[in-house]
Amino acid sequence: MTWIYDLVPAIALLPLVSFVVALFAGKYLPKKGALAGIAATGGSLVLSLLVALTVATSDGADTGYNETLYTFLEGSSSAPFSLELGVLIDPLSALMLVVVSLISFLVHVFSLGYMNDEGETGLPRYYAGLGLFSFSMLAFVFASNILMAFMFFELVGLCSYLLIGFWFREAGPPSAAKKAFLVTRFGDYFFLVGVVAIFATFGTGAFAGSESFPHLAEQALHGEHSVNTFLGLGEQAWFTVVGLLVLGGVIGKSAQFPLHTWLPDAMEGPTPVSALIHAATMVAAGVFLVARMYGFYALSPTALGVIAFIGGFTALFAATMGVVKQELKQVLAYSTISQYGYMMLALGGGGYVAAVFHLTTHAVFKALLFLGAGSVIIAMHHNENMWDMGGLKEKMPVTYWTFLAGSLALAGIFPFAGFWSKDEVLYETLIHGLGESPLLLGGYAMGLLAVVFTGFYTFRMVFLTFHGEPRTDVAEDPEPVRWNVKGPLVVLGVLATVLGAINMVPIKKLTDADIDFLHQFLDEAPSGFLTSVHHYAELLEVEAGYGAADIGTTGLLASAALSLGLALAGAGLAYRLYNVPEPVEHTDKLGRVKTLLMHNYYQDEYQVWLATGLTVPVAKAADTFDQGIIDGVVNGISSVSRFAGRGVRRIQTGVVRNYAALLTLALVLLVAFFGVTGGWF
Amino acid sequence: MLIEALLVATLLAAGVVFFAPDRYAGKLAAVLSLLPLVGSLWLWLDFEGSGNALLDGSEIAYETTIEWMDIGYTLQWHVGLDGVSLPLIVLTTILTTAAIVSAWTPIDERQSQFYGLVLLLEFGLLGVFAALDFFVWFVFWEVVLVPMYFLIAIWGGPRRKYAAIKFFVYTNVASLIMFVGFLTLVFAMGDSVTTLGLPEVAQALQAGGAVGSIAGFAPETVKLFAFALMFFGFAVKVPVVPVHTWLPDAHVEAPTPVSVLLAGVLLKMGTYALLRFNFTMLPDVATDYAELIAVIAVISVIYGAMLALAQQDLKRIVAYSSISSMGYVILGLVAYTTYGVGGATFQMISHGFISGLMFMVVGVIYNETHTRMVGDMSGMADRMPWTVGIFVAAAFGYMGLPLMSGFAAEVFVFLGSFDAPYLSLAPLFTAAAMFGIVIVAGYLLWAMQRTLFGEFDLGTDYEVGRAPLHDVAPLAVLLACVIVLGVNPDLFMGMIQDAINPIVNSLGGGA
Secondary structure, three states, X not given: OHHHHHHHHHHHHHHHHHHHHHHXXXXXXXXXXXXXXXXXXHHHHHXXXXXXXXXXXXXXXXXXXXXXXXXXXXXXXXXXXOEEEEEEEOHHHHHHHHHHHHHHHHHHHHHHHHHHOOOOOOHHHHHHHHHHXXXXXXXXXXXXXXXXXXXHHHHHHHHHXXXXXXXXXXXXXXXXXXXXXXXXXXXXXXXXXXXXXXHHHHOOOEOOOOOOHHHHHHHHHOOOOOOXXXXXXXXXXXXXXXXXXXXXXXXXXXXXXOOOOHHHHHHHXXXXXXXXXXXXXXXXXXXXXXXXXXXXXXXXXXXXXXXXXXXXXXXXXHHHHHOOOOEHXXXXXXXXXXXXXXXXXXXXXXXXXXXXXXXXXXXXXXXXXXXXXXXXXXXXXXXXXXXXXXXXXHHOHHHHHHHHHHHHHHHOOXXXXXXHHHHHHXXXXXXXXXXXXXXXXXXXXXXXXXXXXXXXXXXXXXXXXHOOOOOOHHHHXXXXXXHHHHHXXXXXXXXXXXXXXXXXXXXXXXXXXXXXXXXXXXXXXXXXXXXXXXXXXXXXXXXXXXXXXXXXXXXXXXXXXXXXXXXXXXXXXXXXXXXXXXXXXXXXXXXXXXHHHHOHHHHHHHHHHHHHHHHHHHHHHHHHHHHHHHHHHHHHHHHHHXXXXXXXXXXHOOOHHHHHHHHHHHHHHHHHHHHHHOOOO | OHHHHHHHHHHHHHHHHHOOOHHHHHHHHHHHHHXXXXXXXXXXXXXXXXXXXXXXXXXXXXXXXXXXXXXXXXXXXXXXXXXXXHHHHHHHHHHHHHHHHHOOOOOOOOHHHHHHHHHHHHHHHHHHHHEOEHHHHHHHHHHHHXXXXXXXXXXXXXXXXXXXXXXXXXXXXXXXXHHHHHHHHHHHOHHHOOEOEHHHHHHHHHHOOOOXXXXXXXXXXXXXXXXXXXXXXXXXXXXXOOOOOHHHHHHHHOOHHHHHHHHHHHHHHHHHHHHHHHHHHOHHHHHHOHHHHHHHHHXXXXXXXXXXXXXXXXXXXXXXXXXXXXXXXXXXXXXXXXXXXHHHHHHHHHHHHHHHHXXXXXXXXXXXXXXXXXHHEEOHHHHOHHHHHHHHHHHHHHOOOOOOHHHHHHHHHHHHHHOOOOOOOHHXXXXXXXXXXXXXHHHHXXXXXXXXXXXXXXXXXXXXXXXXXXXXXXXXXXXXXXXHHHXXXXXXXXXXHHHHHHHHHHOOOOO
């Protein structure tokens, strides 16, 4: 089955073909390019599944594939590194390919209901955007080196710009699209500096293998390999700097504090696009990148600590804002920020598998929740305010039950998928924190506290939307949705319920049954790649000093019970407050805190101020300076020459003949002068 | 003799078009401009040169040397191409044809003279990039100014006279200063050189000890003096801050096709000359003052971008952003690495296509709306979907989107300059210049949001329809060039690196 690896590029190229088809021929196609997109992503999904299956069933070196496809620029004796595009298949990328192509496929199907059936115009552009988005993300996932990863990371940003701004005739979407690109571009600036630094330091950007930069870095720390470091820093410090630079891109794309501000605005895009952005593409790209180069981050306890803290803080910070939002998609947006915070916390806390696990389950349940929200939005004639809904439970049972499954997963309620992954995130952070890295306990505490808020806002959303009495006429008589909406919901609903089974670590610990399948799968990477779980575990322990404490079965159960209990507490509070026939807004009781939360801690305000309150005035001042002083001097010099004498005054007469004469004269004089002094004649 | 054939064909085309009837001039010029275009592509396909034309051990392609006259120095007709000049020749011919087609709509008077001058301009530009003798080079260098002056002064906007004179005087004074600088250098070399051939001068300088003292000044001082004068002269052309103020005026007043050539090719004369003269001939001075030059580069990038941010006129935005992009070229040059100098050269080509495309697309919108002010229009995407689509693509190209040529060029420059061997604090200079990629995104995204998107609205009384095919076709061609070069930079980068390596190796430099 290893021949399937040769087809990996097709996984990305199929959606690229659908992009071209939709863009240039979509107008003439029956579904305006949707079918091409469905066929392409369906093909990608099948191929991805085959690839993942091959990885899972092969042994030894056959569990991965690392080849250069295309040399962008050949190195030479004086340019010691080549820039390449390549394919890296190992368990991590194989898993992510499946996730991305699955979500992308379902989003395409759902779009038939959300876009085509709703009579939207500009559909070829929409499907072209989706195709390009899938292409970029899939190519990013199997990127074999960091430059290629950066390239497709940027293309993902472009696609989000195009799709968030899809409804360009309105005022909001273009503004949100601009913000999304600009804020993430700010993060990507640091990422690009990091990429350049990695090439300058190691002479390669490869992710996997003995010649990869994570491995060279490891060797450099042991003095087995010499690398260039800069600015007078030692290896350890320089690697931390480089790691943090790359992290800038991660923080931007994965919407971590303080670059999370673009994500809530990005709700201006069509809802299926939100599903794609939040679950599988744009936002996932950041966290995936950290996982992809985990062998590098595992060398730097400082970088890991920063990742864990940003993650834990973001998880809590975003969850608190989700509590007061009134629009369905807004709640989901903040939940995304918060959930990616958990993944960052896991990565920083030494829980590589936990992070990948949560990335996978989150992809499923967040896509589900967004598509469910999309279904509700269709039903509500594009009104997103939860206070105008209520009582939709009876009217749209499929949406309700699947949405509920997604919500239970999001809140981390047993036995839904999110419970297992979030529990593992917290558990891993806890044991490493109790072990030799006590600082992680701070991140853990924030992550734990965020569980309460998550349970609360999730069920506030569910109750306000589906329970109680309909609060408007539209909610009384919602528009029905078709199979193309329900189908994807059912698939995702089932997955959100059962997906936790791929890695039930607590059960394994209790019963010693060998059921941590994801862990085993991720550990299968070819040993030469140095991307396996046990290699990372070794690095964490040896290089980062991450020792795990043994908290035993009791500790394990207590930890799980604690996070479940907190989630239930939050959900229970929401039940008390909002699961009533005619709920009222209780947020006024928060007083000034509500104002703070409604304004998102004034994060937008200061960032907008940085852009328009600071940068623009500085630019205007620069312009005034340029026009007045610099150009003034230029014009001044010409004025001086004008007054210098009658002959020279002609310089301003605008007769070119005069200039030509002047030039010739000057040339002759100069030649004569140098001729005489230089002994020319 | 192929270069001569190319030059003669271009000159003849200019002459024929100049006297053709106005009605046919545009189409005739487009057809005739295919001659140099096809010719340059032929030169490119058939290129067998290697090394740097100015330095030892090179195989100069299509070289001709004819002794002309002896006035103490032997003047000679010496032309030839290497991996640096050939891509610029290809750029020039493609952009000229595109610019001619894009002129069909906006140029509606004295067409034959307009197109004749454009072709004359092309003739001058081709000569500048092909010449290997100082006098030949300088003649072409000056030839370029004349058609440019008239193109701005006759077909320009309301303040065309001011802009044209400013352009002419500013760049001419700069030429003069550069001229003095070069001749000082040559005279100080005494008997080490017997011609003004650029290869001879460069190789004599490379051998070392060729520069003697002049008028009592030590050789080092003479070299510094010559370097400074030439740097100033070329810097005006590039332009770098603070000698850039002629550029926005010239661009704003120039008609679109002229702006395309001005930004696309004329600016590259400056960077090309900097590479050929300052950085090839006097690398020791360049490396001694690397930090100063890097400061100029960074200021050009950031300050130019800030100025672009302050503009309300789409054309001014693009004009100022050129200053920013040219800053990357300077940074790449001073890095003295294969990727740095090679990236700088690639950036010349890339920026030629992208800025040409940007000016052209702004021009197409102007053709329909008769305004370029950001505040005067919104929602253009509603009326001109394909034009706007190309606008968006071009703008992202300008922002350095991967798989478009700008990204390749900028990444090469950054990779090359990050560990520049002769530049202290190179990582910090590089990181500072790289911040330009954020600002460029800021002003282009802002401008697009305001003009292209939102509800359709126009402050002028014109019916906006879809642009005619002959307006959009050149845009598509240039966009295709940008994407092809972005996906496969090696089309030019291979030969560029080959021509750059001798410069880098002459210093024993690394990556």
